[in-house]
Amino acid sequence: MSDYKKPIPVPSAESQPYWDGLREQKLMMPRCNDCSSYWFPPSLLCPRCNSANWTWTKTSGRGRVFSYVVYHRVYHPAFAQEVPYAVAVVELDEGPRMYSNVIGIPPDKIVCDMKVEVAYEPITDAITLPKFKPLAA
Amino acid sequence: MAALRDKYAIVGTGKSRLGQVGANSLALLEEAIKNALVEAGLTNKDIDGVVVRGADDIYSHHQMVAARLGVDASFSTSLDNGGASQILSIILAVMAIEAGLASTVVCGYGRDSWSRTHAKGGVGLPQNDLIPAAQRPKEHGPEFGHFGAVSQHAFGARRHMFEYGTTRDDFAQIAMAFREHALRNPEAVMKKPMTLEDYYKARLIVDPFGMFDCSLNSDGAGAVIVTSTERAKSLKQKPVLIKGFATHNNTKGWIEEDHMLSTGAVESGERAFKMAGLGPKDVDTAQIYDCFTYMVLTQLEDYGFCKKGEGGEFVRSGALRMGGTLPTNTSGGQLSEAHVEGMLQIVEGARQLQGIYGPERQVTDAEIALVSGHGGNQVCHSTLILGRA
Numbered sequence: 001m002s003d004y005k006k007p008i009p010v011p012s013a014e015s016q017p018y019w020d021g022l023r024e025q026k027l028m029m030p031r032c033n034d035c036s037s038y039w040f041p042p043s044l045l046c047p048r049c050n051s052a053n054w055t056w057t058k059t060s061g062r063g064r065v066f067s068y069v070v071y072h073r074v075y076h077p078a079f080a081q082e083v084p085y086a087v088a089v090v091e092l093d094e095g096p097r098m099y100s101n102v103i104g105i106p107p108d109k110i111v112c113d114m115k116v117e118v119a120y121e122p123i124t125d126a127i128t129l130p131k132f133k134p135l136a137a
Numbered sequence: 138m139a140a141l142r143d144k145y146a147i148v149g150t151g152k153s154r155l156g157q158v159g160a161n162s163l164a165l166l167e168e169a170i171k172n173a174l175v176e177a178g179l180t181n182k183d184i185d186g187v188v189v190r191g192a193d194d195i196y197s198h199h200q201m202v203a204a205r206l207g208v209d210a211s212f213s214t215s216l217d218n219g220g221a222s223q224i225l226s227i228i229l230a231v232m233a234i235e236a237g238l239a240s241t242v243v244c245g246y247g248r249d250s251w252s253r254t255h256a257k258g259g260v261g262l263p264q265n266d267l268i269p270a271a272q273r274p275k276e277h278g279p280e281f282g283h284f285g286a287v288s289q290h291a292f293g294a295r296r297h298m299f300e301y302g303t304t305r306d307d308f309a310q311i312a313m314a315f316r317e318h319a320l321r322n323p324e325a326v327m328k329k330p331m332t333l334e335d336y337y338k339a340r341l342i343v344d345p346f347g348m349f350d351c352s353l354n355s356d357g358a359g360a361v362i363v364t365s366t367e368r369a370k371s372l373k374q375k376p377v378l379i380k381g382f383a384t385h386n387n388t389k390g391w392i393e394e395d396h397m398l399s400t401g402a403v404e405s406g407e408r409a410f411k412m413a414g415l416g417p418k419d420v421d422t423a424q425i426y427d428c429f430t431y432m433v434l435t436q437l438e439d440y441g442f443c444k445k446g447e448g449g450e451f452v453r454s455g456a457l458r459m460g461g462t463l464p465t466n467t468s469g470g471q472l473s474e475a476h477v478e479g480m481l482q483i484v485e486g487a488r489q490l491q492g493i494y495g496p497e498r499q500v501t502d503a504e505i506a507l508v509s510g511h512g513g514n515q516v517c518h519s520t521l522i523l524g525r526a
């Protein structure tokens with residue numbers, strides 16, 4: 001995998017447990033022990049109630065495409081062979097929204113609100129990306 | 138806030154050369170400020186406040202600007218709200234004068250993004266590269282091939298299309314109207330008419346945005362001088378009254394809640410109109426922050442010029458064109474004049490109210506102008522309502 005040329009995420013102290021979870025094929029998010037809400041990206045306080053009392057919690061990995069775009073311009077040379085490719089804002093059933101790719105379907109077949117589920121894509125020993133594919137019927 | 142209505146005024150406006158100039162942002166801003174001072178009949182000796190913004194990698198930007206002007210400022214700072222900063226600079230100027238911290242404030246913004254992105258062998262680099270490398274995201278985005286502002290705004294466009302049936306034809310109406318205005322403005326960078334066919338023939342950047350949905354990559358600067366309406370009486374120009382202003386930043390995030398469909402213009406507009414004692418029907422010309430076509434459409438809805446979801450119908454009616462019900466971005470805007478982060482839209486709003494243009498370019502009987510600013514990570518918003526004195 002040393003020939004991997006796309007940007008490799010650089011975990012922060014706050015996000016390291018998220019990346020550790022993905023390596024084990026778990027999509028983990030912070031969940032507040034006081035108000036039960038999930039959030040992303042990780043931060044020290046629950047954005048809803050500002051509680052510091054929270055737990056890394058495994059999500060269902062399921063959600064919907066809130067919105068998506070199709071890149072035609074190449075902004076990074078490693079994506080030159082990929083265009084046109086779709087980037088989506090995925091909303092998990094638990095609430096948080098995140099950027100990802102929708103895979104396994106041509107970009108022109110994606111629609112807003114379509115149901116998707118996480119598909120794990122290891123890119124290095126340390127990093128696995130959470131991508132999304134259409135939810136099997 | 139109504140107590141401040143009409144108490145302060147813009148007394149001079151200036152632009153630098155625009156487009157593919159090949160000068161640095163500080164020099165361009167100096168050029169624009171000089172032009173504004175000359176128009177106001179003022180000199181650097183009259184200035185005691187400096188509120189400015191420049192490229193994000195210029196540390197202590199306001200100090201550099203004031204040094205070039207030869208001004209020791211009783212109030213000065215640089216702003217960090219992206220395209221919402223330029224109206225915010227006027228708001229801060231008013232607040233500073235009201236608080237007795239300054240008497241006459243220069244507000245300005247300079248940009249050299251054309252020079253920067255064409256610095257390496259004439260090949261255009263993405264705007265994203267203008268953000269200092271250390272400040273770009275390192276996770277939760279670039280690994281998916283997600284970079285920069287075009288796609289962020291395109292998410293909003295796509296969701297709006299899904300929820301309300303808006304189409305690229307509607308976005309094209311906005312691009313074509315502003316291009317038509319640019320043809321009346323000798324300073325505008327874009328000189329050729331745009332047809333619907335031209336709009337669709339332009340290459341896709343990040344679908345649903347093609348090239349003509351995106352604002353220009355420009356060098357340029359703009360500046361205005363703010364002082365009290367009382368002081369303005371003894372100055373050279375007829376003042377343009379500051380009737381209302383407000384800000385609202387959806388800082389929870391662009392992809393959170395309904396922010397990409399309903400911008401800070403909702404809250405900011407409501408408070409600015411209240412301060413001015415006016416409503417959308419009183420506005421004779423709008424200068425709307427047009428980083429992308431869709432952002433004009435949603436802000437028109439958010440300000441109440443039409444209902445949410447009816448922006449497509451509104452722009453198809455021809456409302457935005459000269460002679461329409463709401464002539465908008467009458468200089469050509471950032472889509473067709475030059476992209477100077479909203480500063481030129483303040484200048485254009487003020488000049489329409491000064492009534493300085495010939496019949497081709499002048500909005501007939503313009504008494505009230507609304508100017509908007511939008512930016513940062515797509516969530517900062519500011520509103521300025523100006524009136525003819």
